Amino acid sequence: MERHHITALCMLIVIAVVCTLAGREFLKMYEPDEIIPGPGVTKVDNLSSYSGDLAGTISDTKVYVLDSGKPGATALVLGGTHPNEPAGFMTAVVLTEHAFVREGRVIVIPQVCSSGFTCTDPLEGYPQSYSIQTKSKIRSFRFGARGSNPLTEWPDPLVFLQYPSGQQLSGNEVRNLNRSYPGRPDGTVTERVAYAVMQLIERENVDIAFDLHEAAPEIPIINAIVTHEKGKDAAASALFTLESENLQFALEMSPPNFHGLSHREWGDRSAVFPYLMETSNPIQGRLRGVTNEALVVQGIDRKYFEAAQIGSMRITYDLEGEPLARRVGRHLRGLQALLGAYMESTPEKRIVVDSVPEYEEILARGLGDFLH
Amino acid sequence: MKRTSILIITAISVLLIAATTILFPQSKPKFDQPVLITSAGQSADVTIAGMIFKRANVQAKAIPLAKAADLEGVKTLVVVAGFSSKGLGAAGISREQELARVQSILQEAREKKLKIMTLHIGGKARRGNQSDDFNKMAAEVASYLLVVKQGNEDQFFSKIAAEKKIPIDLVDKIVDAVQPVAKAFEK
Amino acid sequence: MLHWTYIAIAVFIFVLVLRELFAERNWRNQISLALVLIPLVLRILHIK
Numbered sequence: 001m002e003r004h005h006i007t008a009l010c011m012l013i014v015i016a017v018v019c020t021l022a023g024r025e026f027l028k029m030y031e032p033d034e035i036i037p038g039p040g041v042t043k044v045d046n047l048s049s050y051s052g053d054l055a056g057t058i059s060d061t062k063v064y065v066l067d068s069g070k071p072g073a074t075a076l077v078l079g080g081t082h083p084n085e086p087a088g089f090m091t092a093v094v095l096t097e098h099a100f101v102r103e104g105r106v107i108v109i110p111q112v113c114s115s116g117f118t119c120t121d122p123l124e125g126y127p128q129s130y131s132i133q134t135k136s137k138i139r140s141f142r143f144g145a146r147g148s149n150p151l152t153e154w155p156d157p158l159v160f161l162q163y164p165s166g167q168q169l170s171g172n173e174v175r176n177l178n179r180s181y182p183g184r185p186d187g188t189v190t191e192r193v194a195y196a197v198m199q200l201i202e203r204e205n206v207d208i209a210f211d212l213h214e215a216a217p218e219i220p221i222i223n224a225i226v227t228h229e230k231g232k233d234a235a236a237s238a239l240f241t242l243e244s245e246n247l248q249f250a251l252e253m254s255p256p257n258f259h260g261l262s263h264r265e266w267g268d269r270s271a272v273f274p275y276l277m278e279t280s281n282p283i284q285g286r287l288r289g290v291t292n293e294a295l296v297v298q299g300i301d302r303k304y305f306e307a308a309q310i311g312s313m314r315i316t317y318d319l320e321g322e323p324l325a326r327r328v329g330r331h332l333r334g335l336q337a338l339l340g341a342y343m344e345s346t347p348e349k350r351i352v353v354d355s356v357p358e359y360e361e362i363l364a365r366g367l368g369d370f371l372h
Numbered sequence: 373m374k375r376t377s378i379l380i381i382t383a384i385s386v387l388l389i390a391a392t393t394i395l396f397p398q399s400k401p402k403f404d405q406p407v408l409i410t411s412a413g414q415s416a417d418v419t420i421a422g423m424i425f426k427r428a429n430v431q432a433k434a435i436p437l438a439k440a441a442d443l444e445g446v447k448t449l450v451v452v453a454g455f456s457s458k459g460l461g462a463a464g465i466s467r468e469q470e471l472a473r474v475q476s477i478l479q480e481a482r483e484k485k486l487k488i489m490t491l492h493i494g495g496k497a498r499r500g501n502q503s504d505d506f507n508k509m510a511a512e513v514a515s516y517l518l519v520v521k522q523g524n525e526d527q528f529f530s531k532i533a534a535e536k537k538i539p540i541d542l543v544d545k546i547v548d549a550v551q552p553v554a555k556a557f558e559k
Numbered sequence: 560m561l562h563w564t565y566i567a568i569a570v571f572i573f574v575l576v577l578r579e580l581f582a583e584r585n586w587r588n589q590i591s592l593a594l595v596l597i598p599l600v601l602r603i604l605h606i607k
Contacts, residue, residue, distance in 0.1 A: 007589055155561060220456075229462075236422070237423065244547055248495060252415075253419075256464075
């Protein structure tokens with residue numbers, strides 16, 4: 001055997017070691033997050049119950065039903081449409097683990113784009129997970145990618161033709177759940193998930209639905225409620241309530257000609273009143289500095305602070321940052337205010353959710369206090 | 373004696389006039405119904421403005437994309453300033469088209485000598501490059517400015533008000549805009 | 560189908576690069592070839 005063959009064999013051993021170590025790290029992302037159903041959960045189902053072929057795939061996900069047993073409205077709460085927006089996911093987890101429904105019914109899907117939780121976006125340097133100290137232990141949750149895992153539906157097309165509108169979007173948007181509604185049963189994996197959500201809305205007669213998101217601090221649509229035109233009066237009313245509690249939200253209308261979005265397609269294709277809420281998440285921003293777990297949880301970034309100081313930022317960004325607890329608090333209060341406004345406009349359909357932490361409470365006590 | 377009392381009366385009147393000018397620098401105009409609410413920049417704040425007017429018990433018709441022709445029979449034009457890309461998308465028009473529309477309706481309102489009330493309620497989210505063209509355009513021709521303080525941290529609206537001698541009210545929150553609106557339409 | 564075509568292409572490239580690795584006499588160049596092989600392995604095994 002020649003010398004260079006020996007070095008080539010050594011290289012192979014190194015490759016095997018590196019692949020094993022890296023592979024183990026990557027495969028950890030496939031271990032599901034622990035979500036512990038609280039006293040309010042009356043049934044745990046799977047999204048595949050609404051579109052069969054998702055069963056057994058990494059795109060199937062848990063659906064938690066919190067039923068009061070009393071008649072009233074049904075609300076749907078989606079977290080994890082974009083798994084790199086943790087406040088949406090954590091809000092859904094707090095509801096699942098902590099909330100109690102007194103009238104009506106709440107259906108929660110904390111990780112609707114569940115395959116997106118199995119990887120992170122390339123070139124972003126995102127952490128794979130973040131930890132939160134609860135009363136009993138330290139719990140770790142995955143930080144995912146914006147879209148579905150590319151392995152589930154490779155390859156992305158050059159141009160994504162949204163179904164059925166035919167709207168053209170850049171190829172990687174094909175894995176963006178929030179461009180894939182209403183979806184189709186025989187489409188891409190992301191379209192099948194979208195289809196299952198539409199089926200759920202129809203079959204469960206959902207009256208009001210929430211899609212919880214986050215966005216970079218510098219983009220115009222943050223700290224906002226996006227509404228379909230049919231829900232705008234209730235949204236304006238909710239905004240008044242939130243403002244009286246010193247929580248500023250901007251109201252944004254869903255563009256009727258921008259297809260595939262939850263607030264557009266759910267509203268157009270079903271009886272539901274859809275709302276999308278955004279909070280401000282520094283780890284998604286382009287100005288961010290060190291990108292790590294602390295930035296997910298504490299939301300403190302000096303670069304954003306500097307930008308705010310020189311007036312480049314239209315949002316208030318102070319040294320306290322944008323902690324996850326505050327972002328979850330905003331989502332929870334926004335959700336409650338919108339439910340209240342919905343009941344004002346539709347008094348015959350009541351929905352009352354108890355044990356949802358108040359904004360100030362979650363800031364003072366921390367997120368972990370409301371998790372098992 | 374007679375001269376003294378005339379002097380005293382004159383002195384008191386001068387003082388009173390001076391006092392009123394100091395206390396009420398620019399008397400707020402009274403507005404009349406019917407009211408048309410329109411947007412300058414297509415932000416959804418126009419919906420919130422509708423809610424403000426509802427709570428103030430003032431009947432108002434809201435047409436975000438109102439044209440000059442919609443001013444027929446209207447006595448007060450309310451302009452809600454602030455840009456939203458989502459809103460423009462919803463309206464299906466470009467920023468330039470919106471600027472032209474706002475310009476033409478403001479022009480028509482001025483020609484018709486309508487009173488214009490400009491509202492800025494969106495705070496910081498409705499400021500910055502994209503919004504400020506609309507904000508300036510709507511503020512400069514107003515007969516009265518009602519602004520939520522967060523949008524005036526750099527005195528943008530106060531400066532316009534001082535320069536153009538427009539009465540302005542700054543409120544802390546959107547909810548606080550209800551009372552000044554109600555007052556402006558009091559008979 | 561497209562999916563398996565992709566895997567087949569990846570395996571093909573893997574074999575080509577592997578042959579190059581053994582044909583290459585300079586160890587520095589072998590390192591660069593090894594760096595190409597690592598993501599190919601992970602992709603073929605459907606890990607990343």
